[in-house]
Amino acid sequence: xxxxxxxxxxxxxxxxxxxxxxxxxxxxxxxxxxxxxxxxxxxxxxxxxxxxxxxxxxxxxxxxxxxxxxxxxxxxxxxxxxxxxxxxxxxxxxxxxxxxxxxxxxxxxxxxxxxxxxxxxxxxxxxxxxxxxxxxxxxxxxxxxxxxxxxxxxxxxxxxxxxxxxxxxxxxxxxxxxxxxxxxxxxxxxxxxxxxxxxxxxxxxxxxxxxxxxxxxxxxxxxxxxxxxxxxxxxxxxxxxxxxxxxxxxxxxxx
Numbered sequence: 001x002x003x004x005x006x007x008x009x010x011x012x013x014x015x016x017x018x019x020x021x022x023x024x025x026x027x028x029x030x031x032x033x034x035x036x037x038x039x040x041x042x043x044x045x046x047x048x049x050x051x052x053x054x055x056x057x058x059x060x061x062x063x064x065x066x067x068x069x070x071x072x073x074x075x076x077x078x079x080x081x082x083x084x085x086x087x088x089x090x091x092x093x094x095x096x097x098x099x100x101x102x103x104x105x106x107x108x109x110x111x112x113x114x115x116x117x118x119x120x121x122x123x124x125x126x127x128x129x130x131x132x133x134x135x136x137x138x139x140x141x142x143x144x145x146x147x148x149x150x151x152x153x154x155x156x157x158x159x160x161x162x163x164x165x166x167x168x169x170x171x172x173x174x175x176x177x178x179x180x181x182x183x184x185x186x187x188x189x190x191x192x193x194x195x196x197x198x199x200x201x202x203x204x205x206x207x208x209x210x211x212x213x214x215x216x217x218x219x220x221x222x223x224x225x226x227x228x229x230x231x232x233x234x235x236x237x238x239x240x241x242x243x244x245x246x247x248x249x250x251x252x253x254x255x
Contacts (some may be wrong), residue, residue, distance in 0.1 A: 003080040009209055012036060016210035020058035020217030024065075025178055025225045025233055027160020027185070030055065030245055033214070037206060046203055048095075053207040056186075056193035058214030059142070063186040065222035066179035073176065076133070077183045080145035084184040087149025088191035108248045111158060114165045114242040126169050126230050135160075137170060145184055152188035153195070154244030158244045160185050164237065168201035174233035239250055 001064040016244035017035035024031025030051060037047040118124055135139065144166050163184050196202050215225050223231050 002072045006042060009203040011039075012206060013213040016054060016058075016213035017217035017220075020055070020062065020214035021221035021224075022236070022240060023055070023080040023185075024057065024062035024182060024218040024221035025158055026164060026237040026240045027158060027162075027181070028244050029058075029214075030156055032244065033210065039209070040206060042203055042206070045107060046201050049199070049201045050207045050210075051139035051200050052189060052192040052196055053204075054211035054214050057183065057211035058185040058218040059189040060218075060254045061181045061215040062218035062222050064227075065213070065219055066182050069179070069222070069226050070181055071176050071179035071226070073130075073172075073180055074143075077180050079138075080141060080184055081140055081187045084149035084152075084187040087146040087151075088152060088153035089195055091150035091152075091153025091155075092192045092195040104248055104252045106247060107155075107158060108252065109155070110162070111241055111245045111248065113247065115162070115238060118165070118168075118238060118241070122146040125168045125177060125234055128171060128173040130176070130177055133170065141166075141170070148184065149188040149191070151178040152185070153192045157248065159188065160239055160243075161237070174230035174237065178233055182222075 005238075015032050018204060019032035019036075021029075022032070033054065034047060036050045037051050038044065040047075042050065052180035056204045148159055148166070150165055151162075160181055162178045163181035165175075168174065193202075
């Protein structure tokens with residue numbers, strides 16, 4: 001795979017930019033970037049590993065952009081980041097042993113529930129109501145951070161979407177939820193990338209050009225979300241949730 005032609009390179013750059021732009025705001029970018037890498041003909045496991053490394057590059061820039069905007073609540077996520085990191089390592093290690101497709105029906109149900117709830121709650125996420133967490137909420141958040149990190153390392157589709165919804169649930173508005181979700185997703189992406197690199201299954205010929213494109217896409221996505229506000233993020237969130245549901249249903253019937 002050392003020979004990469006110009007057209008394929010441009011294709012990966014374009015899809016990487018679009019994937020990271022969307023993923024930074026509401027998650028779901030893997031629906032674009034992973035099929036693009038599979039299009040090159042690389043084995044699925046290599047594609048997953050390569051995508052994780054490229055996505056981690058974009059996640060770094062996306063998270064940094066939200067940090068600079070002042071929308072990241074470090075007093076909350078500093079305790080959750082390590083759990084997301086550890087969870088992702090655990091998930092990635094199990095991925096090599098157990099097929100992940102058995103999760104697909106559950107993911108469809110959860111995505112449908114998230115989408116319906118968001119649609120029916122008209123003011124959901126429009127105004128921030130978060131003023132700190134109780135001990136019970138801390139425990140639930142810690143468990144959620146580990147589980148979603150594990151899920152990202154093990155399977156992945158919709159991780160950013162679920163994380164965003166979790167932060168909405170505890171009272172953040174859509175911009176704050178997107179910013180803090182990007183933090184946990186950054187941790188899980190970095191963990192997964194390090195694991196796959198150490199396993200020697202990443203194709204850097206593809207990971208690096210797509211990764212640099214994702215860095216630009218993530219920067220633009222974060223800037224757009226901050227500039228456009230909660231209504232823009234909510235609209236994109238609903239669209240990507242529906243797309244994720246459709247993709248998971250199609251894959252379920254294919255298997």
